Amino acid sequence: MNRNRRHKQATSSEERVLRLIRHTLKPEFRKLVDSGIRVAIGDDAAVFRARPGYETVLTCDWFLQGTHFLLDRHPPDAVGWKCLARAASDLAAMGAEPRCFLLSLALPTSRTGAWLREFLNGLRAASQKLNCPVAGGDTTRHEDVLINITVVGECRRGRAVLRSGAQPGDAIFASGQLGEAEYGLQILRSTRGYLNSGDPLLRKHLYPEPRLALGAWLGKQRLATAMMDLSDGLSTDLPRLCWASGVGARIEECQLPVINAPATREKHVNAVSLALHGGDDYELLFTVAPKNVAKIPQRFAGTAITRIGEITSARKTVLINKKGPAKTLPQRGWDPFRENQK
Amino acid sequence: MNRNRRHKQATSSEERVLRLIRHTLKPEFRKLVDSGIRVAIGDDAAVFRARPGYETVLTCDWFLQGTHFLLDRHPPDAVGWKCLARAASDLAAMGAEPRCFLLSLALPTSRTGAWLREFLNGLRAASQKLNCPVAGGDTTRHEDVLINITVVGECRRGRAVLRSGAQPGDAIFASGQLGEAEYGLQILRSTRGYLNSGDPLLRKHLYPEPRLALGAWLGKQRLATAMMDLSDGLSTDLPRLCWASGVGARIEECQLPVINAPATREKHVNAVSLALHGGDDYELLFTVAPKNVAKIPQRFAGTAITRIGEITSARKTVLINKKGPAKTLPQRGWDPFRENQK
Numbered sequence: 306m307n308r309n310r311r312h313k314q315a316t317s318s319e320e321r322v323l324r325l326i327r328h329t330l331k332p333e334f335r336k337l338v339d340s341g342i343r344v345a346i347g348d349d350a351a352v353f354r355a356r357p358g359y360e361t362v363l364t365c366d367w368f369l370q371g372t373h374f375l376l377d378r379h380p381p382d383a384v385g386w387k388c389l390a391r392a393a394s395d396l397a398a399m400g401a402e403p404r405c406f407l408l409s410l411a412l413p414t415s416r417t418g419a420w421l422r423e424f425l426n427g428l429r430a431a432s433q434k435l436n437c438p439v440a441g442g443d444t445t446r447h448e449d450v451l452i453n454i455t456v457v458g459e460c461r462r463g464r465a466v467l468r469s470g471a472q473p474g475d476a477i478f479a480s481g482q483l484g485e486a487e488y489g490l491q492i493l494r495s496t497r498g499y500l501n502s503g504d505p506l507l508r509k510h511l512y513p514e515p516r517l518a519l520g521a522w523l524g525k526q527r528l529a530t531a532m533m534d535l536s537d538g539l540s541t542d543l544p545r546l547c548w549a550s551g552v553g554a555r556i557e558e559c560q561l562p563v564i565n566a567p568a569t570r571e572k573h574v575n576a577v578s579l580a581l582h583g584g585d586d587y588e589l590l591f592t593v594a595p596k597n598v599a600k601i602p603q604r605f606a607g608t609a610i611t612r613i614g615e616i617t618s619a620r621k622t623v624l625i626n627k628k629g630p631a632k633t634l635p636q637r638g639w640d641p642f643r644e645n646q647k
Numbered sequence: 648m649n650r651n652r653r654h655k656q657a658t659s660s661e662e663r664v665l666r667l668i669r670h671t672l673k674p675e676f677r678k679l680v681d682s683g684i685r686v687a688i689g690d691d692a693a694v695f696r697a698r699p700g701y702e703t704v705l706t707c708d709w710f711l712q713g714t715h716f717l718l719d720r721h722p723p724d725a726v727g728w729k730c731l732a733r734a735a736s737d738l739a740a741m742g743a744e745p746r747c748f749l750l751s752l753a754l755p756t757s758r759t760g761a762w763l764r765e766f767l768n769g770l771r772a773a774s775q776k777l778n779c780p781v782a783g784g785d786t787t788r789h790e791d792v793l794i795n796i797t798v799v800g801e802c803r804r805g806r807a808v809l810r811s812g813a814q815p816g817d818a819i820f821a822s823g824q825l826g827e828a829e830y831g832l833q834i835l836r837s838t839r840g841y842l843n844s845g846d847p848l849l850r851k852h853l854y855p856e857p858r859l860a861l862g863a864w865l866g867k868q869r870l871a872t873a874m875m876d877l878s879d880g881l882s883t884d885l886p887r888l889c890w891a892s893g894v895g896a897r898i899e900e901c902q903l904p905v906i907n908a909p910a911t912r913e914k915h916v917n918a919v920s921l922a923l924h925g926g927d928d929y930e931l932l933f934t935v936a937p938k939n940v941a942k943i944p945q946r947f948a949g950t951a952i953t954r955i956g957e958i959t960s961a962r963k964t965v966l967i968n969k970k971g972p973a974k975t976l977p978q979r980g981w982d983p984f985r986e987n988q989k
Contacts (some may be wrong), residue, residue: 318984343702344807347891349740349875350706350800352807355697360685364692365707365749365797367787372753398691407707409795411714414984443795445709446983453751453785453795455707458692465686465694533691549689641788642660642756 322417322444326408329425332438340405341459342440351441353405359459362401366392368452372641376450378493380502381420383511384452385427391536392454393435394515394587398534400466400524401458402517403435408442409453416450435517466524466591468549471531473618475592477554478601480516480608483539484564484576485509487583506564513587519605520589528600532591538582538638542590544622550592556614556634558626581624584639592616664759664786668750671767674780682747683801684782693783695747701801704743708734710794714983718792720835722844723762725853726794727769733878734796735777736857736929740876742808742866743800744859745777750784753793777859808866808933810891813873815960817934819896820943822858822950825881826906826918827851829925848906855929861947862931870942874933880924880980884932886964892934898956898976900968923966926981934958 327346337345344352355361368388370376393403408428412421432438437456489510493500502511515534523529533546539556547554563576593601601610614625623631669688679687686694697703710730712718735745750770754763774780779798831852835842844853857876865871875888881898889896905918935943943952956967965973 319982322984344741344809348810349737350704350743350807352741352802353703353705354804355703357699361695361697361703361799362692363695363749363783363797363799365751365783365785365795367751367753367785367793367795369753369787369789369793372787372789395691399686399694401692407705407797409707409709411709411711417984441705441707443707443709444983445711445714447711447714449791451709451711451793453707453709455705455749455797457703457705460694462696465692467686468690640661641786642664642759 319444322421325421326425326442326444329422330429330432330439336438340438342405342438346439346441351405351407353440353457356459358462360462360465362396362399362458362460362465363455364392364395365453365455366395368454370450380500380511381423382427382430385424386431386512388452388454389428389431389435389437389456390513390515391587392456393437393517394513394534394536396456396458397515397517397520397589398532399460400464400520400529400532401460402521403437403456403458405440405457406432406437407455408439410442411445411447411451413448413450414446435515460524464524466529466532468531468533468546471546471550471552471592471616472594473552473616475530475594475616476598476612477556477590477592477614477616478610479535479539479562479588479590479613480519480605480610481586481588482562482564482609483535483586483588484579484583486513486585487579488564488574490585510585513585515587516589516608519608522605523591528593528597529591530594532589535586535588535590536584537640538584539590540581540634541636541638541640544636546590547620547622551620553617553619553621554614555617555631556622556624558624560611560613562609562611562613581634582637661786664763667763668752668767668784668786671764672771672774672781678780682780684747684780688781688783693747693749695782695799698801700804702804702807704738704741704800704802704807705797706734706737707795707797708737710796712792722842722853723765724769724772727766728773728854730794730796731770731773731777731779731798732855732857733929734798735779735859736855736876736878738798738800739857739859739862739931740874741802742806742862742871742874743802744863745779745798745800747780747782747799748774749797750781751795752784753787753789755790755792756788758792777857802866806866808871808874810873810875810888813888813892813894813934813958814936815894815958817872817936817958818940818954819898819932819934819956819958820952821877821881821904821930821932821955822861822947822952823928823930824904824906824951825877825928825930826921826925828855828927829921830906830916832927852927855927857929858931858950861950864947865933868942870935870939871933872936874931877928877930877932878926879982880926881932882923882976883978883980883982886978888932889962889964893962895959895961895963896956897959897973898964898966900966902953902955904951904953904955923976924979
């Protein structure tokens with residue numbers, strides 16, 4: 306900082322934004338070294354040293370005002386937390402461990418003050434919780450707040466869990482309760498004024514926690530034959546896993562881990578529909594060979610794990626309920642290019 | 648593709664956009680293996696295997712409609728070329744070699760047809776030229792075209808050239824002609840109708856070529872004490888290098904490699920101002936210890952290399968010309984947060 310004060314030329318507006326980012330997110334030196342970061346934020350690029358015996362797992366994720374969050378409804382610190390948490394969820398889905406991230410941030414000049422500080426506080430909290438320090442990024446101006454996060458992670462060589470390994474007869478599991486985040490979004494949208502961020506359903510929407518420990522355990526134990534995270538809703542994501550594996554699926558409606566909404570709200574909620582089509586849950590969807598099904602616990606690190614169906618060879622996704630014959634499950638989860646998105 | 652046709656559920660609008668991206672950019676299997684990509688586009692994340700003895704170099708770069716390009720003036724294939732080329736320029740500046748990239752793309756439904764195809768053709772051309780295949784990405788919808796590129800590269804352990812190594816007495820060099828891209832932008836803005844993309848100055852603006860071979864050679868030979876790429880203009884970028892190194896600089900105006908504009912246009916052009924403040928050149932700026940100055944050739948792979956000044960201990964950037972005493976160089980390059988940006 307002293308050096309910077311003396312060198313007065315380097316104080317353009319962009320530099321001021323960069324300095325706030327560095328100041329808020331800068332990890333301790335020890336943390337950088339532990340994360341394999343050799344050159345951090347501030348140079349043309351970051352330098353990362355992979356551990357011997359590990360492969361590098363890379364993902365990038367949009368988080369855009371209007372598309373993924375509402376600037377006037379979502380608290381800035383929740384935007385900061387969630388942009389990293391949801392990107393890290395892609396690593397959980399591979400059975401990988403996050404190591405560091407790059408932050409691409411575009412924002413209007415009007416958001417470079419208090420909003421930016423709160424955003425960075427939320428991002429720092431997620432970075433610390435996920436043990437994933439910042440390594441670099443890019444900052445520019447735009448009339449909307451635009452965020453893109455690249456997360457760099459690692460898994461042992463050849464141990465990444467792909468979408469493509471599911472076989473007919475494998476059991477299908479999901480972590481957590483499905484539809485919680487969608488219901489949280491409905492609460493957020495219908496609430497005027499003060500938001501009670503202590504509401505567990507609202508918290509799931511605002512501050513999701515990627516299932517990193519579960520994903521890493523399933524990968525390490527070689528228990529999951531295929532895995533992905535549920536970001537767009539079960540009815541949209543499950544066909545992607547099936548397509549990648551060249552298989553189909555049968556889901557039991559009565560097995561779905563639907564939300565347990567407070568009694569006062571229950572009558573307005575179609576919990577099954579939320580579980581099938583609600584997005585943003587960041588739970589894990591995975592398949593397990595019949596011989597290993599007994600090794601899957603009912604809870605892992607406090608999170609429920611539920612068997613919801615079975616992989617089939619029929620190349621379609623069907624839903625079984627008590628009322629009648631199996632029905633093809635329509636893809637009604639999140640699709641950004643579909644007009645009239647709910 | 649056959650598998651996909653049979654599995655009719657997986658044909659949402661987003662899937663169609665993803666399929667076009669995969670189909671256009673998909674590298675040959677051999678190329679994937681050569682680039683260290685173990686899992687490519689289509690899973691939750693990409694898997695990359697670093698070569699033994701190398702470090703991974705990571706950068707991400709915005710390329711936004713309105714901020715970085717004009718949707719109605721820039722040809723879509725130039726947008727595709729440039730978004731990858733300018734991101735790879737950050738790797739050139741570290742002396743690193745690109746290995747693969749991630750594409751984050753947000754676009755309106757109206758741009759998912761012809762515009763997207765041409766964009767992808769330009770991106771594929773850059774990907775092939777730079778030997779940098781796609782490894783993954785994220786796609787969503789937005790009313791503006793938004794691009795963010797993460798490039799993953801490698802350099803030998805401990806050989807990355809940082810901004811922070813310049814010492815007083817080091818000579819300052821720049822590659823190419825400075826101000827060309829800015830002048831190309833002026834041509835583009837003042838031209839109505841058909842663009843002659845054969846014009847070399849326009850080409851430099853539309854299809855920049857990152858100085859990867861030069862950067863890698865300087866890093867390998869340990870000749871550059873500090874290096875960065877010129878993206879925002881010399882008067883803005885040089886103080887950043889100086890700040891990182893805790894030094895100052897003296898630039899000789901008469902040594903600047905100014906553009907050689909056609910005679911018919913010359914009278915309207917302040918070539919020195921363009922060289923000092925023009926952005927988007929993606930040339931390399933680097934410093935060399937006095938003992939190594941004689942090892943720097945006048946040309947490298949067809950690109951001129953010019954000595955433009957010297958590093959000083961004075962912690963400011965000054966410009967020397969024949970007309971009078973040294974003047975402090977104002978930072979008038981690109982700053983996205985400055986109002987009234989030219």
